[in-house]
Amino acid sequence: MDWYIALLFLLSMVLFFMFIGVPVALAFLAANMIGATYFMGGSGDIFMRMTRGIGQLSANALPTVTTFNLMPVPMFLLMGEIFFFTGLATRMFTAVDKLMGRIPARLSFVTVAGGTAFATLSGSSMGSTALLGSLMVPEMQKRGYKKHMAIGPILGTGGLAMLVPPSALAVLLATLANLDVGKLLIAGVVPGLMLACFYAILILIMALIDPEAAPGYEVDSISWLERGKLLIFDVFPMVSIVIGVILLILNGWSTPSESAAFGCVGVLLLAAIYGKLTWESFVKSVTGALKVTVMALLIIFGSATFSALLAFSGASAGLIGWATSFELAPIVMLLVMFGILLILGMFMDQLSMMLLTVPIFFPLAQTLGFDLIWFGVIVLLALEISFTTPPFGLLLFVMKGVSAPDTSMRDIYVSAIPFMGCAILLVGLLIIWPEIATWLPSFAR
Amino acid sequence: MRWVDRLCDGLAIFAGVYLVVIMLAIVFQATARSFGFSGSSHIFTFTEYGLLYIVMAGSPWLVRLKGHVFIEMFTAALPRRLAPKFSRLVSLLCVIICAVLVWYTLQATLKSYRFGDADMRSIDMPKWLLLGSMPICFLLMGIQFTRFVFGHDTLHTGEAGVHEG
Numbered sequence: 364m365d366w367y368i369a370l371l372f373l374l375s376m377v378l379f380f381m382f383i384g385v386p387v388a389l390a391f392l393a394a395n396m397i398g399a400t401y402f403m404g405g406s407g408d409i410f411m412r413m414t415r416g417i418g419q420l421s422a423n424a425l426p427t428v429t430t431f432n433l434m435p436v437p438m439f440l441l442m443g444e445i446f447f448f449t450g451l452a453t454r455m456f457t458a459v460d461k462l463m464g465r466i467p468a469r470l471s472f473v474t475v476a477g478g479t480a481f482a483t484l485s486g487s488s489m490g491s492t493a494l495l496g497s498l499m500v501p502e503m504q505k506r507g508y509k510k511h512m513a514i515g516p517i518l519g520t521g522g523l524a525m526l527v528p529p530s531a532l533a534v535l536l537a538t539l540a541n542l543d544v545g546k547l548l549i550a551g552v553v554p555g556l557m558l559a560c561f562y563a564i565l566i567l568i569m570a571l572i573d574p575e576a577a578p579g580y581e582v583d584s585i586s587w588l589e590r591g592k593l594l595i596f597d598v599f600p601m602v603s604i605v606i607g608v609i610l611l612i613l614n615g616w617s618t619p620s621e622s623a624a625f626g627c628v629g630v631l632l633l634a635a636i637y638g639k640l641t642w643e644s645f646v647k648s649v650t651g652a653l654k655v656t657v658m659a660l661l662i663i664f665g666s667a668t669f670s671a672l673l674a675f676s677g678a679s680a681g682l683i684g685w686a687t688s689f690e691l692a693p694i695v696m697l698l699v700m701f702g703i704l705l706i707l708g709m710f711m712d713q714l715s716m717m718l719l720t721v722p723i724f725f726p727l728a729q730t731l732g733f734d735l736i737w738f739g740v741i742v743l744l745a746l747e748i749s750f751t752t753p754p755f756g757l758l759l760f761v762m763k764g765v766s767a768p769d770t771s772m773r774d775i776y777v778s779a780i781p782f783m784g785c786a787i788l789l790v791g792l793l794i795i796w797p798e799i800a801t802w803l804p805s806f807a808r
Numbered sequence: 809m810r811w812v813d814r815l816c817d818g819l820a821i822f823a824g825v826y827l828v829v830i831m832l833a834i835v836f837q838a839t840a841r842s843f844g845f846s847g848s849s850h851i852f853t854f855t856e857y858g859l860l861y862i863v864m865a866g867s868p869w870l871v872r873l874k875g876h877v878f879i880e881m882f883t884a885a886l887p888r889r890l891a892p893k894f895s896r897l898v899s900l901l902c903v904i905i906c907a908v909l910v911w912y913t914l915q916a917t918l919k920s921y922r923f924g925d926a927d928m929r930s931i932d933m934p935k936w937l938l939l940g941s942m943p944i945c946f947l948l949m950g951i952q953f954t955r956f957v958f959g960h961d962t963l964h965t966g967e968a969g970v971h972e973g
């Protein structure tokens with residue numbers, strides 16, 4: 364079979380099953396069963412071929428799922444859920460709100476500052492968006508904020524969760540692409556913080572152009588002593604856990620998996636110290652982390668053979684040979700890959716996008732001589748943008764769920780666009796100065 | 809269905825407990841190492857295999873909660889009268905996929921039992937103990953999907969988007 368027919372055959376099977384609504388994990392499993400039977404089943408009747416092919420599939424899935432590299436995924440998720448369900452998130456957010464004082468478009472800035480901290484700690488874009496939406500939207504409406512000033516910052520900061528460590532998605536990407544998990548996590552720090560700054564600048568510009576979009580209002584002033592107390596007791600302890608996790612990885616004191624487990628225990632201790640750790644909140648946290656872990660790892664399990672099939676059928680090598688035969692500039696190839704990710708993001712979840720594209724894009728990026736950690740950050744940014752790309756970006760629907768009833772999907776789409784622009788600007792800067800992503804990981808031991 | 813639901817709930821509780829134990833085990837291992845003790849290399853093996861058991865034990869429970877992510881495009885575009893029927897067909901397809909997986913992963917398990925295959929890490933784990941979790945998981949998943957074929961509820965909501973439980 365020619366490589367392009369093999370590629371079309373494999374990709375179209377997965378896409379077909381997904382399109383008709385089969386759960387993603389089963390879509391991959393079904394496509395891989397057929398593909399493995401055809402490409403790996405050897406000779407004999409169909410049952411013999413299925414026995415060999417599907418046997419190979421289960422054998423491939425074992426080492427893929429049972430790897431210590433994946434351990435930060437459940438640990439980061441658990442850390443975020445504990446942070447969320449014990450009420451530590453709300454406590455920190457309220458503190459940021461009080462600390463912000465009286466500035467134009469105050470609530471939008473509160474969203475970006477508090478949201479960045481929360482998205483970072485929780486590692487969950489959806490959880491972050493849901494919390495920010497339910498906390499901030501009613502308050503912003505009460506203060507007469509226009510919809511785009513309320514919705515846009517929430518969508519933007521929600522997406523930061525996947526870029527700034529601890530990010531479960533970054534761990535998955537690193538594992539799938541055979542990258543150093545710790546380095547990819549660390550590489551997201553500077554771009555993530557830059558993006559948060561871009562959001563703040565954007566809000567300032569929007570508030571200056573149209574002051575009516577975010578009317579000013581009187582806030583209770585608090586003393587410097589109170590500010591200090593809020594910082595020490597309600598902000599610093601939470602943020603120090605994230606910084607601690609990053610430092611543990613950066614200094615090589617522990618593996619990303621161990622750092623993540625320490626992060627979990629840290630948040631648990633913190634919740635206990637604040638008297639917020641109850642059996643109910645603990646069970647809810649474990650249940651929440653379990654749901655996403657099982658969902659994500661079953662997809663990884665299902666897709667374990669996919670990259671092997673692409674390689675075995677000659678599709679990967681054929682595509683790379685074909686793509687490089689045009690002798691296009693590497694930057695053009697990068698933009699093509701980026702564009703494909705954005706298009707896929709309109710219809711697909713992040714994990715499916717990764718599983719479909721990583722086996723093709725990363726070997727191609729290596730052939731083109733890209734720094735793979737830098738490329739990983741670009742892919743994460745594309746995934747982040749795709750979270751808010753119409754019509755099916757996941758965060759758009761989460762936002763719709765927590766917005767006022769008169770908010771249309773169009774309102775949400777329009778609000779998301781300037782913040783997507785910030786992320787695209789960051790991609791541009793990363794292309795010009797790759798050091799933005801590669802500088803910090805260069806210190807990792 | 810009730811006993812299947814209870815079994816799935818029990819397996820999910822097992823998965824949740826395993827997750828917490830993994831967290832504690834990793835912290836214990838890393839702390840022991842930083843104090844100069846070597847700890848136990850079996851802890852790594854225990855946590856690594858744990859990921860497989862957690863996925864296999866939690867998946868059937870997650871089917872019932874509609875927690876396995878799926879995309880609604882086609883089902884959302886169908887006329888309201890047709891959509892539930894098509895959704896049941898898709899669920900039936902899921903049952904068939906699970907049934908095929910049950911059969912062939914069972915074959916793989918039995919084969920590795922007969923040949924005495926082992927997964928060699930810090931301990932030589934009999935492979936059938938790992939592979940054996942797969943037919944059980946897919947059997948229970950298949951049974952859970954049948955509720956969306958024959959029951960009142962359907963897997964798909966009719967609302968376009970990516971659904972994540």
